[in-house]
Amino acid sequence: MVRERDAVLVSAFRHSTPYVNHHRGSTFVIMIGGEAIADENFNSIVTDIALLQSLGIRLVLVFGARPQIDNQLAQAGIRSRFHKRIRITDSDSFRIIKQVCGGLQLEIMSRLSMGLVNTPMAGARVNVVSGNFVTAQPLGVDDGIDYCHSGRVRRIDTQGIEGQLNNNAVVLISPIGFSVTGESFSVNAEDLAAQVAIHLKADKLIAFCSNQGVVGHTGQVVSELFPEQAEECLAQLEAQGEDSSGTARYMRAAIKSCRAGVPRSHLVSYREDGSLLQELFTRDGIGTQIVRQSAEQARRATIDDIGGILDLIRPMEEEGILVRRSREQLEMEIDLFQIIERDGMVIGCAALYPFPEEGMGEMACVAIHPDYRNSNRGDRLVAKVEEQARLQRLQKLFVLTTRSIHWFRERGFEPVEVADLPVAKQKLYNYQRRSKILMKSL
Incomplete structure (x- = not known):
């Protein structure tokens, strides 16, 4: 039997080589929302993340849990309350939030640690590390509303994260931060990812959303936006009542990180298999990148x-x-x-x-x-x-x-x-x- 040459595969592999060389040694912060974790394509995303790590890319994963938290609170008969798009986290809510985040943290670690049998990364060894890398402080009271256990990022232990990255580990960060007084607080996962990217001086912030990036008026994905253009798109989403959508939340984080010095932030779909790899290893990508300076x-x-x-x-x-x-x-x-x-x-x-x-x-x-x-x-x-x-x-x-x-x-x-x-x-x-x-x- 004569085997035929796969010209498409050969061409794709050759064209990806410059990006493999360029990304090696870079630091990527990847934001994985709860929607992505719940999607049937999550196993493929885990495989692709393991592939990135095998190529010498330093990875920090920040995960969210919004839909899982909403579901568990509803099952417990606790109504989710928000003020200015921020969850009001009372003691009963926080108890469930910690359970949900702890469970997801273990699930993600197990997925990355199982040897990835029957996947393209079979036999790979991925060392995943979590820790108290995030110091948080309470949001306090705003407009007479007490946010209780909702907090904001106060400090990122960059030295600790860098140490783990230098040991070839993937760092996994939960949206729970710890205060100097021994308390813990629920923090916004998108803002946390942006803060981690900024403090680490990361090369990229990558986030998953339902769409393949930002969709323009023509129905086509907008491949590149400057922060000012991204803000206009965000304002349109807010005007349409989509200010709490995954795309809007991730765009805020991307704009913030870009203005603070992160060269590129990418938005790709968690629903389409291989989106992460196509965005990173092809000239035109597949999603939307928010950049300080054009790629061209x-x-x-x-x-x-x-x-x-x-x-x-x-x-x-x-x-x-x-x-x-x-x-x-x-x-x-x-x-x-x-x-x-x-x-x-x-x-x-x-x-x-x-x-x-x-x-x-x-x-x-x-x-x-x-x-x-x-x-x-x-x-x-x-x-x-x-x-x-x-x-x-x-x-x-x-x-x-x-x-x-x-x-x-x-x-x-x-x-x-x-x-x-x-x-x-x-x-x-x-x-x-x-x-x-x-x-x-x-």
């Missing part, structure tokens, strides 16, 4: 970008779309290039070769990765090159192309003759290649 940047190229540019343009050179350039040539001309970088990968490039005596410039080596051509990235590169040309006081910009004639014409370039080129370029024109010449006034 248009900038001037540096010597460190040569390898990425070569990977991008080589297939087009082999097809005859672009003129072949050697690494040595690129090293000498790298200052002429503009690139678009996404998560450390060069997905677009273009160069400006100036002919200042005649007030002209050539835009050359224009390339966009095949996965990103159905977007405005080509326009961004043209705009960057035109900007550089104007800074150099050039009046005209020209291109030589064999395949993209209409694309450039749609952007204001008009056909011209060889005689219209700068004299130095006329001498280099390849009549066998017969490239079309298009020019644009700036």
